[in-house]
Amino acid sequence: MTTPPAEARNPHARRQLPKPAELAPLLRLRRPTLNPVDRRLARATDIWELRAAAQRAAPKAVFDYVDGAAEEELTLSRIRQEYRAIEFRPRVLRDVSMIDPSTTLLGSPASLPLAFAPTGYTRMMHHEGEIAVGRAAQRLGIPYGLSTVGTTTPEDLRASCPDASLWFQLYVWKDRAETKRLVERARDRGYTALLFTVDTPIAGNRQRDTRNGLTIPPELTLRTIAGMATRPAWWINKLTTPTMGFACVPEAWGSDEVDMAGNMFDPAVTYEDLEWLRTIWPGTLVVKGVQTIEDAKESVARGADAIVLSNHGGRQLDRTSSVLRLLPEVVRELGNDAEVLIDSGILRGADVVAAVALGARGVLVGRAYLYGLMAGGERGVQRAGELLEQEIRTCMALLGARTVDDLTPDLVRLA
Numbered sequence: 001m002t003t004p005p006a007e008a009r010n011p012h013a014r015r016q017l018p019k020p021a022e023l024a025p026l027l028r029l030r031r032p033t034l035n036p037v038d039r040r041l042a043r044a045t046d047i048w049e050l051r052a053a054a055q056r057a058a059p060k061a062v063f064d065y066v067d068g069a070a071e072e073e074l075t076l077s078r079i080r081q082e083y084r085a086i087e088f089r090p091r092v093l094r095d096v097s098m099i100d101p102s103t104t105l106l107g108s109p110a111s112l113p114l115a116f117a118p119t120g121y122t123r124m125m126h127h128e129g130e131i132a133v134g135r136a137a138q139r140l141g142i143p144y145g146l147s148t149v150g151t152t153t154p155e156d157l158r159a160s161c162p163d164a165s166l167w168f169q170l171y172v173w174k175d176r177a178e179t180k181r182l183v184e185r186a187r188d189r190g191y192t193a194l195l196f197t198v199d200t201p202i203a204g205n206r207q208r209d210t211r212n213g214l215t216i217p218p219e220l221t222l223r224t225i226a227g228m229a230t231r232p233a234w235w236i237n238k239l240t241t242p243t244m245g246f247a248c249v250p251e252a253w254g255s256d257e258v259d260m261a262g263n264m265f266d267p268a269v270t271y272e273d274l275e276w277l278r279t280i281w282p283g284t285l286v287v288k289g290v291q292t293i294e295d296a297k298e299s300v301a302r303g304a305d306a307i308v309l310s311n312h313g314g315r316q317l318d319r320t321s322s323v324l325r326l327l328p329e330v331v332r333e334l335g336n337d338a339e340v341l342i343d344s345g346i347l348r349g350a351d352v353v354a355a356v357a358l359g360a361r362g363v364l365v366g367r368a369y370l371y372g373l374m375a376g377g378e379r380g381v382q383r384a385g386e387l388l389e390q391e392i393r394t395c396m397a398l399l400g401a402r403t404v405d406d407l408t409p410d411l412v413r414l415a
């Protein structure tokens, strides 16, 4: 005897809903494979959209510290305007079926003419901090510079990304013996280039930070507690991650961050210090923060192997003239004597391509990856790198350039 159908035994059985697993193929429903952070990152189609995601994720004071610049932010808006005003002169009927944007930067192999710039206090932007940036750089195959005011030690960063090309950025401390010890730590951990930053004898006047009452590390005040309500994930991560202080400083300096900051910048630094660094640093020596042809030449004459044309992302002196316009002249003057990199204001693959066509060996980006970091930690940094890579490849193909050597000045018109 056969068993009667379920509905005959139970008149309500028919009303039972099919299980989701049975429905899915019918309705072509797929379980979402991405978590909310990955979805947010995947939705961003360029760095500006990562910036919008960063603004939603981080407290205002933190976002403004990254996004802002000095005084009226004229230097930053002018350099961005210069990149936007670039006109390309694409060449056609060239075989661009295989684009190869790889190169070497400061002696390090790089999959793109791009490196992640040194940025301070990176754990403030996201609790994963420099380790997230280093790991993403390692995966992307591009170099990363650790900052002297970083929140991860050179040793910890090296241990967490053993195969990354790492550079070390130096603020020469008042205490030169301790500065030398720091330089030796970087050397011993395989940091291959020393970026001596020269545009920060004192901090620039960043009015957004003053208005926001930004403290480093962020302190619990009425305002920050109010901010917790709107950015709970950031605060929970911050409160459960103990270390956010300066990681490079000697223990003897104690733990007072304000005193430390006072020791970490020396307004009396001169070209003699560059000559001294040349005697203690065997690797590639780079002067970062050059904004005139005179300083470009003098840096090289005093021992630099390379320079970074940079206005520090507009965060130091406002109203400086454009480092992008200076680039062709500097490249011409220095010839083969030094490698020339450039940074400040770069947020698009096309900016990178234009700078390389105008003679830069490569570029550094700061905010571009920090927006990714704030929006989604390591995966956000990775996303920023991937977006830039895709844009670089597309721009090169449409310009008729297969390799970075094909990026020549005739492809670009500076306004």
Ligand SMILES: Cc1cc2nc3c(=O)[nH]c(=O)nc-3n(C[C@H](O)[C@H](O)[C@H](O)COP(=O)(O)O)c2cc1C
Residues within 6 Å of the ligand: 065, 066, 067, 117, 118, 119, 120, 147, 148, 149, 150, 169, 197, 288, 310, 311, 312, 313, 314, 315, 343, 344, 345, 346, 364, 365, 366, 367, 368, 370
């Ligand atoms: C939040 C932040 C922190 C920075 N900290 C440092 C630093 O510690 N040392 C340094 O040499 N440059 C620092 N810079 C400057 C970057 O190295 C780089 O010159 C600049 O970010 C380039 O401009 P961009 O952000 O528009 O790409 C910082 C920049 C930002 C945005």
Ligand SMILES: CCCCC(=O)C(=O)O
Residues within 6 Å of the ligand: 120, 149, 200, 202, 203, 204, 312, 315
């Ligand atoms: C005084 C500035 C220290 C970090 C830094 O370089 C930056 O915020 O741009």
